[in-house]
Amino acid sequence: MTRSFFRMVILACLALTLTGCSGAGYVAQSLKGHAGIMAARQSVSKLIADPSTPEALRARMESASAIRQFASDELDLPDNASYRSYVDIGRDYVTIAVYAAPEFSLTPLVWCFPVFGCVPYRGYFSRDAVAKTVRELQQQGLDVHVTGITAYSTLGWSSDPLLSTMFTQDRTYLASLVFHELAHQRVYVNDDTAFNEAFAVAVEMTGVRKWLNALGDAAGLARYEAGLERNAEFLALVAKTKSELAGIYAGSGTVQNKRAEKAAAIERLRTRYRRMRDESWAGYGGYDNWVEGPVNNAKLAATSVYNDLVPAFLRLFDLCLQDYPRFYAAVARLDRLAKDERTEALVSAKSCG
Numbered sequence: 001m002t003r004s005f006f007r008m009v010i011l012a013c014l015a016l017t018l019t020g021c022s023g024a025g026y027v028a029q030s031l032k033g034h035a036g037i038m039a040a041r042q043s044v045s046k047l048i049a050d051p052s053t054p055e056a057l058r059a060r061m062e063s064a065s066a067i068r069q070f071a072s073d074e075l076d077l078p079d080n081a082s083y084r085s086y087v088d089i090g091r092d093y094v095t096i097a098v099y100a101a102p103e104f105s106l107t108p109l110v111w112c113f114p115v116f117g118c119v120p121y122r123g124y125f126s127r128d129a130v131a132k133t134v135r136e137l138q139q140q141g142l143d144v145h146v147t148g149i150t151a152y153s154t155l156g157w158s159s160d161p162l163l164s165t166m167f168t169q170d171r172t173y174l175a176s177l178v179f180h181e182l183a184h185q186r187v188y189v190n191d192d193t194a195f196n197e198a199f200a201v202a203v204e205m206t207g208v209r210k211w212l213n214a215l216g217d218a219a220g221l222a223r224y225e226a227g228l229e230r231n232a233e234f235l236a237l238v239a240k241t242k243s244e245l246a247g248i249y250a251g252s253g254t255v256q257n258k259r260a261e262k263a264a265a266i267e268r269l270r271t272r273y274r275r276m277r278d279e280s281w282a283g284y285g286g287y288d289n290w291v292e293g294p295v296n297n298a299k300l301a302a303t304s305v306y307n308d309l310v311p312a313f314l315r316l317f318d319l320c321l322q323d324y325p326r327f328y329a330a331v332a333r334l335d336r337l338a339k340d341e342r343t344e345a346l347v348s349a350k351s352c353g
Contacts, residue, residue: 037089042086044064044162047061067171075324080159080185083161083162083181084159094150095125096124099146099299100298101296102142104258108301108305151163151166153184180201189342194304195334198312205228241266273291309343309347327352
């Protein structure tokens with residue numbers, strides 16, 4: 001899910017253009033949380049050089065430093081101070097994102113901020129603020145989805161650090177986060193989260209493949225490709241359920257009937273998933289928590305933000321002969337179009353432009 005909430009709120013509020021920000025308390029917790037992280041930064045290079053640095057931490061920093069340099073040298077991503085410092089935040093997630101959608105719609109709510117536009121989620125450092133927002137949204141009859149975030153970007157306006165939450169899995173996971181967040185610094189389009197996130201996912205995917213190939217890590221690449229294949233199969237299940245729900249919501253049934261049919265469609269998703277997990281994935285349960293937890297319109301809509309346009313971006317990357325500067329230039333040209341025209345141009349592209 002989203003890893004880049006604060007490139008909107010932090011920058012808008014730092015610019016002191018607060019008109020439209022949703023409450024002084026919301027702004028205050030955002031600024032306080034971000035400022036605390038920035039104040040705790042430690043230089044990666046100094047941690048590597050310092051003989052008192054624990055060996056496990058030094059190894060992580062050395063790996064992160066190499067990944068960061070690869071991003072600029074080989075993927076043409078910004079060569080700046082971002083992800084060259086480190087903060088141990090002492091918790092599982094750096095922020096928490098809240099999504100919401102109507103009971104009978106898969107279109108998520110959006111929240112708008114001055115200067116940097118609108119996004120289909122809100123992010124918080126404060127758990128109390130999350131609980132308050134969830135209660136308010138649910139009281140309006142909305143479906144709500146809450147998810148932890150491991151990294152965020154300020155689009156290069158501040159020197160974003162590596163966070164301890166980015167090291168919870170293997171180095172491939174770390175590389176995917178670094179490439180994804182730096183991609184947002186290369187191209188960012190206001191008011192088009194689905195475009196921005198799918199672009200970053202495409203850079204992340206192609207970048208990780210190139211990085212693993214450069215390392216000669218055939219086993220790591222095989223694991224990564226297997227994970228992408230499982231993810232594609234899972235997203236296909238989700239897409240099928242969303243299609244079923246869209247038909248239900250567009251129908252003429254009563255509220256009670258639609259609720260019953262909605263619940264049945266979600267239960268079918270769980271049944272299909274379990275069958276796929278047990279029969280095709282040899283019991284791999286990496287999506288169990290997602291499926292067995294609450295599933296609603298907000299959660300389903302969140303998957304679209306990151307994934308729906310990824311195939312179109314990957315195709316454009318191939319049309320640009322897998323040349324990153326040409327690819328970024330082609331994507332940047334799409335920014336000149338209106339949102340609907342931009343999506344259509346991306347999906348129907350027949351050349352690099």
